Amino acid sequence: MAAEPDPRPAPGPDATAEELKADIEATRADLGETVSALSDKLDVKARSQQAVAEAKENVVQRGHEVAQQAKERPAVPVGAVVAVVAVIGLLVWWRRR
Numbered sequence: 076m077a078a079e080p081d082p083r084p085a086p087g088p089d090a091t092a093e094e095l096k097a098d099i100e101a102t103r104a105d106l107g108e109t110v111s112a113l114s115d116k117l118d119v120k121a122r123s124q125q126a127v128a129e130a131k132e133n134v135v136q137r138g139h140e141v142a143q144q145a146k147e148r149p150a151v152p153v154g155a156v157v158a159v160v161a162v163i164g165l166l167v168w169w170r171r172r
Contacts, residue, residue, distance in 0.1 A: 086098050
């Protein structure tokens with residue numbers, strides 16, 4: 076994994092004090108972001124909790140989608156119930172004959 080080249084050039088030898096301070100602040104901010112990213116990557120407990128939360132969210136979302144599809148197409152379950160009741164009725168009628 077190669078390091079990305081720094082998009083900001085370092086201040087030259089004739090840089091003013093303000094330019095040097097600005098460069099130091101930018102470098103400090105970059106370093107802080109890098110340390111934070113590394114810390115987040117190494118925090119296994121937080122990463123696993125995040126994965127569990129995402130999985131839970133996916134399951135809930137899928138449940139809502141299935142419920143919505145059932146509301147949009149109630150004829151299929153109703154038709155199946157009617158067919159089962161008809162078959163049971165025919166069997167009862169046939170056995171009593």
